[in-house]
Amino acid sequence: MTTNEGPGRTIQSAEITLNIISELQTQDATRVTALANRLGHSKSTIHNHLHTLEDQQLVVREDGEYRLSLRILDMAMHVREQIGNYDVIRNEADALAEETGEIIQFGIEEHGKVSYLYKATGEQAVETLSGVGKQQPMHSTSLGKTILAYLPQDRTERLIESMDLERFTSNTITSADALRTELEEIRQRGYGIDDEENIEGLRCVSAPVENGDTVLGAISITGPLSRFTDDRIHGELSELATGAANVIELNTKFSG
Structure with a gap:
């Protein structure tokens, strides 16, 4: 077993195991040889790691192919339930998706990126690359910029x-100074905007969800440029996002 030296030390064998899990996440099922080729390790190394994962019931072997087990789903549901206001977030996002017909998402910051906790899809919503559990950059998304604006300085x-x-x-904002200016504007108006900064043709507005001095995350409304005009973003849509955020905040404050 070897480690990489640096500000934080990492264990190579653990990295291989996690890379296997990540690769299996992109496949329905796959064989040892295919995994070894994609990850650049010997078949014996991959086989040993898969055997360990199978022993821990994190993968299943069927007809010589491996897939992730349902225990991964159990872990994911446990993580979700750690968010104490998840039911409120889900209900508000679903209601907002029904009212607007667009994509509604709730995100939190993890490891310097936006991690999507919940996504609701309205009847006229356009498809996006985001999804529950996936991550996106913070500087190019309304969720990310809004969270950045309300984190401790x-x-x-x-x-x-x-x-x-x-x-x-x-x-896309590519300057740190320009990003700082954008964050100050978000604080002043109370909501963030993604103006085709992450995906061409898509715009997004989001509002922060706070709990005292802590920003829990942000809720967003996403849709096509044709429907997300400046007037609508700075009027109806920002008001809807802010209203949903306030409901989540109040329920979080008085829950438990």
């Missing part, structure tokens, strides 16, 4: 300094 600065500010469209 020192945390926000650390996150900005760690970002590569990758460009995804011609509208």
Whole structure:
């Protein structure tokens, strides 16, 4: 077993195991040889890791192929239930999706990215790359920028300094100073906007969900440029997002 030296030490064997799990997540089922080729390790190494995962009931072997087991789902549901206001988030997102017909998402910050906790799809919604459990950059999404704006300032600065500010469209913010200016604007108006910054043709508005001095996450409404005009974003849609965020905040405050 070897480790990589650095500010935080990582265990290579653990990295291989996690890479196997990530790869299996993209496949219906696959064989040892295919995994070894994709991950760049010997068949014996991959087989040993798969045997360990199977012994721990995290993967299932059927006809020589491996897939993730339902125990992964149990873990995911446990993580979801750790969010104490999950039921309120789900109910508000579902109601907002029904009212607007668009995509509604709730995200939190994890490891410097937006992690999607819940997604509701309205009748006229367009498909996006996001999904529950997936991650997106913070600097190019309304959810990410809104959360950044309401995190403690020192945390926000650390996150900005760690970002590569990758460009995804011609509208993506790629300057740390420009991002700081955008965050200040979000604080002043109370909601964030993704103006085709992550995906061309899609716009998004989101509002922060706070609990005292802590930002729990943000809720967003996403739709096509044709329906998400400036007037609608800064009027109806921002009001709907802010209203849903307030309901979640109140229920979180008085729950338990």
